[in-house]
Amino acid sequence: xxxxxxxxxxxxxxxxxxxxxxxxxxxxxxxxxxxxxxxxxxxxxxxxxxxxxxxxxxxxxxxxxxxxxxxxxxxxxxxxxxxxxxxxxxxxxxxxxxxxxxxxxxxxxxxxxxxxxxxxxxxxxxxxxxxxxxxxxxxxxxxxxxxxxxxxxxxxxxxxxxxxxxxxxxxxxxxxxxxxxxxxxxxxxxxxxxxxxxxxxxxxxxxxxxxxxxxxxxxxxxxxxxxxxxxxxxxxxxxxxxxxxxxxxxxxxxxxxxxxxxxxxxx
Amino acid sequence: xxxxxxxxxxxxxxxxxxxxxxxxxxxxxxxxxxxxxxxxxxxxxxxxxxxxxxxxxxxxxxxxxxxxxxxxxxxxxxxxxxxxxxxxxxxxxxxxxxxxxxxxxxxxxxxxxxxxxxxxxxxxxxxxxxxxxxxxxxxxxxxxxxxxxxxxxxxxxxxxxxxxxxxxxxxxxxxxxxxxxxxxxxxxxxxxxxxxxxxxxxxxxxxxxxxxxxxxxxxxxxxxxxxxxxxxxxxxxxxxxxxxxxxxxxxxxxxxxxxxxxxxxxx
Numbered sequence: 001x002x003x004x005x006x007x008x009x010x011x012x013x014x015x016x017x018x019x020x021x022x023x024x025x026x027x028x029x030x031x032x033x034x035x036x037x038x039x040x041x042x043x044x045x046x047x048x049x050x051x052x053x054x055x056x057x058x059x060x061x062x063x064x065x066x067x068x069x070x071x072x073x074x075x076x077x078x079x080x081x082x083x084x085x086x087x088x089x090x091x092x093x094x095x096x097x098x099x100x101x102x103x104x105x106x107x108x109x110x111x112x113x114x115x116x117x118x119x120x121x122x123x124x125x126x127x128x129x130x131x132x133x134x135x136x137x138x139x140x141x142x143x144x145x146x147x148x149x150x151x152x153x154x155x156x157x158x159x160x161x162x163x164x165x166x167x168x169x170x171x172x173x174x175x176x177x178x179x180x181x182x183x184x185x186x187x188x189x190x191x192x193x194x195x196x197x198x199x200x201x202x203x204x205x206x207x208x209x210x211x212x213x214x215x216x217x218x219x220x221x222x223x224x225x226x227x228x229x230x231x232x233x234x235x236x237x238x239x240x241x242x243x244x245x246x247x248x249x250x251x252x253x254x255x256x257x258x259x260x261x262x263x264x265x266x267x
Numbered sequence: 268x269x270x271x272x273x274x275x276x277x278x279x280x281x282x283x284x285x286x287x288x289x290x291x292x293x294x295x296x297x298x299x300x301x302x303x304x305x306x307x308x309x310x311x312x313x314x315x316x317x318x319x320x321x322x323x324x325x326x327x328x329x330x331x332x333x334x335x336x337x338x339x340x341x342x343x344x345x346x347x348x349x350x351x352x353x354x355x356x357x358x359x360x361x362x363x364x365x366x367x368x369x370x371x372x373x374x375x376x377x378x379x380x381x382x383x384x385x386x387x388x389x390x391x392x393x394x395x396x397x398x399x400x401x402x403x404x405x406x407x408x409x410x411x412x413x414x415x416x417x418x419x420x421x422x423x424x425x426x427x428x429x430x431x432x433x434x435x436x437x438x439x440x441x442x443x444x445x446x447x448x449x450x451x452x453x454x455x456x457x458x459x460x461x462x463x464x465x466x467x468x469x470x471x472x473x474x475x476x477x478x479x480x481x482x483x484x485x486x487x488x489x490x491x492x493x494x495x496x497x498x499x500x501x502x503x504x505x506x507x508x509x510x511x512x513x514x515x516x517x518x519x520x521x522x523x524x525x526x527x528x529x530x531x532x533x534x
Contacts, residue, residue: 069363082364098364150496171496225503225506226511229468235473
């Protein structure tokens with residue numbers, strides 16, 4: 001379940017909920033959307049005009065993007081678009097295929113937020129792709145907020161967008177931020193001026209919900225949290241280096257250490 | 268970051284991590300995949316042959332599907348496919364576009380698991396779609412496990428797959444399960460024999476990780492949890508009816524109550 005992406009979609013959600021459109025006529029002229037549905041129970045300050053662009057690239061981790069996308073899409077009035085180098089389908093590292101909504105050349109002159117998801121080899125390839133890095137530089141200059149989840153911060157770092165900024169990343173690549181002049185900082189969500197970075201994969205939910213609170217207010221964000229029933233109960237307790245068994249930490253380090261070194265070499 | 272979807276993808280991940288393929292020759296004949304990479308550090312029991320099919324339909328909540336998809340894709344050797352009525356792009360309720368990997372007529376005779384994600388109007392439409400419900404009946408008969416997240420359980424219920432079973436759903440539709448002969452049961456993840464249902468949206472992560480533990484073992488699941496850094500820190504504390512403010516609960520109930528009634532009417 002999600003609060004839908006824009007005023008029109010939200011209106012149809014309300015319609016689907018059969019709320020009687022009793023005051024629709026009164027409000028008809030207050031909306032630029034063709035709508036016969038009742039928006040009268042929605043406070044005006046709940047609707048915004050954010051332009052949110054989320055980078056997608058082959059081999060990205062889909063969950064890095066889809067967690068925040070859920071939260072961003074709950075911002076009534078916001079435009080949330082997945083943007084990629086071209087319009088081809090994008091296959092994630094888990095084999096999920098996502099279609100972009102826009103291509104690099106369609107980025108508006110001013111946007112509210114640019115977001116970069118992470119991954120492993122796909123992210124390394126993206127770091128090495130001049131066009132992707134040039135796009136991020138451009139988007140970083142046009143955006144009010146420059147953001148990432150997981151190893152997406154390595155892409156921002158490669159584009160020079162984290163130099164002198166506190167930032168976080170996936171725990172495996174966290175130390176590598178320093179190679180790019182960023183200040184590796186502990187935290188599920190790290191905010192330094194207009195740079196907002198989230199930790200690994202699942203941190204995208206905390207990251208996205210934090211931003212909903214920032215762009216609207218606490219009551220709005222709490223309602224979204226209730227809608228997506230975000231009262232997590234992980235069945236195990238090994239989500240961080242501190243709580244996982246040392247041999248699990250070592251296994252992933254040995255499995256992915258070389259990959260981290262390759263990322264560092266891109267500095 | 269994700270442990271990749273199959274043996275070949277996992278091999279290339281290992282390759283990307285630059286683990287020296289020193290014993291590749293020894294193991295070359297032990298794999299049916301063309302691979303020159305070292306799999307020797309992976310215990311044999313970590314690789315399975317699950318066939319996991321995830322239903323997708325227009326208006327579904329993408330995060331309901333993508334959370335579990337991440338977890339399922341971490342099962343080395345498992346086949347994880349998104350299956351839909353036809354091969355057209357599927358637009359989720361948050362405006363994310365996903366491409367299916369297979370269509371209903373491509374479902375194998377035997378599968379390990381069928382999964383249904385939730386949504387609002389999209390899910391109601393799917394409940395009313397004879398072809399989708401017939402598919403779920405068929406898949407339910409062919410699957411070892413019949414599963415859902417969020418209002419996906421309403422689809423299972425409509426297909427008669429939860430009659431006499433304990434199950435959960437999104438908190439808003441939780442009471443509606445009873446209309447279909449299911450036994451509404453509190454829980455983030457509810458297991459009754461081979462029916463496994465998760466609560467709303469974000470519960471997909473807990474649901475998926477639980478199944479990783481079931482299909483492999485605790486050590487495997489804990490390693491996956493560490494890989495996706497699933498140590499949640501919601502910035503607010505309103506993820507359930509118990510912790511949210513009463514006016515937030517009432518707002519969502521009044522917004523979506525009619526929708527819940529329409530679902531009940533499908534019983």
